Amino acid sequence: MKILVDADACPVKHIIEKVAKEMNIPVIMIIDTSHILHSDYSEIITVSKAPDAVDIALINRTDKGDIVVTQDYGVATMALGKKAYAIHHSGRVYTDDNIDLLLFERYISKKQRQAGIRTGNIRKRTKDSDENFEQSFRKLCLSHHNE
Template sequence: MTTILVDADACPVREEIYRVAARLDLPLVLVTNGARPVRPPPLPKARLVIVSEGADKADDWIADNATPQDVCITADILLAARCLEKGARVITHKGHEFTPQNIGTAVAGRELARHLREMGTGGGGPAPMAQADRSRFLSTLDRVLQAALRA
């Protein structure tokens, strides 16, 4: 069965995910290291997984539990790559879908940005969420979930 796995610590679209999970009656797992408060939604198929604090513990849990039927929601490019290796579908909170065809470029771009930041010439980070991002996210989430359910 398709499950929605959410890298929940910094996810700005949790409410949107809750609505879609409820509408489609899908299991939903929010994974957090507890650094930020995350309350599980009042949905019968939702659960909150709190992992131990530490770098990448939530990522490890998601990557270890992802299956080819699942849809993972994360902005973490390295976690996206790990989920794709397991056959899961992956989208960001701004509605960008990572695929086996584009993840290599994303990982390379991440490394380049890290290098530029270390040299002191990097940018100021991602742009804040806009309403257009939320709309794109919902559209992409619906499309990707429908594809996962058909598979």
Template sequence: MKIWVDADACPVAVREIICRAANRTETPATFVANHFIRIPPSKFLSMRQVSSGFDVADDEIVQSVEAGDIVISSDIPLAAEALEKGAIVITSRGERYTLDNIKPRLNMRDFMETMRSSGVQTGGPPALSQADRQAFANQLDRLLAQKS
């Protein structure tokens, strides 16, 4: 089992939780981004910088992920592709995407994108709360506990 992080939009607090969990459980974690991400030195942590461009980091994750790996991303199309490959996908708020719930998410995402392109202001997600961080840490711990 490996952890793959869509690091371009990953909050710093979540990145720190991932680093601690990866080191504690000796699980390799790779942060993929199109800009440099600072991570602590560790044999379990790596940073893979990809070229700039639309979905380049997502494509790198999809190409590299294997069944049973954990993908951390709120990107719904990336989540759908990772799920198809047998990966486990959680968001930085600790929500788990599954084959059962991803299709309605894709539909809602497409609908909201259509709304935005027609000029409707939809706003973004709320700031990451302490409860969100705790939910993420708990979900990640549960998944990593299953590997042993």
């Protein structure tokens, strides 16, 4: 098992590394060339800025039983299709039971934005957001660490 991170805009990289180090789980963080990232623990892979380059690189490296950290529902869907686990930065674990509804909601929001309708505000991350992610992420790692 390894952890793969869509790291371009990931606000929880430090939490991922902390938990992964404790459990001795390898981490791969994938970014595009417009970002710079250094780590003493994770393998950093830099790909081109081409559309979806990070997503494709991440999914190509994903195997059954891996954990993928992403806010992209499409990437989460592909991870689930490969029998990997996927978690959002909020701590929501993507599952076969919730991904269809999430994709549908994304589609509806996109249509509303195209029609000029505001679809909501993005909330600022808080300490509670980080704690919620860490709790969910730790649970996910523990439950699948020895598979």
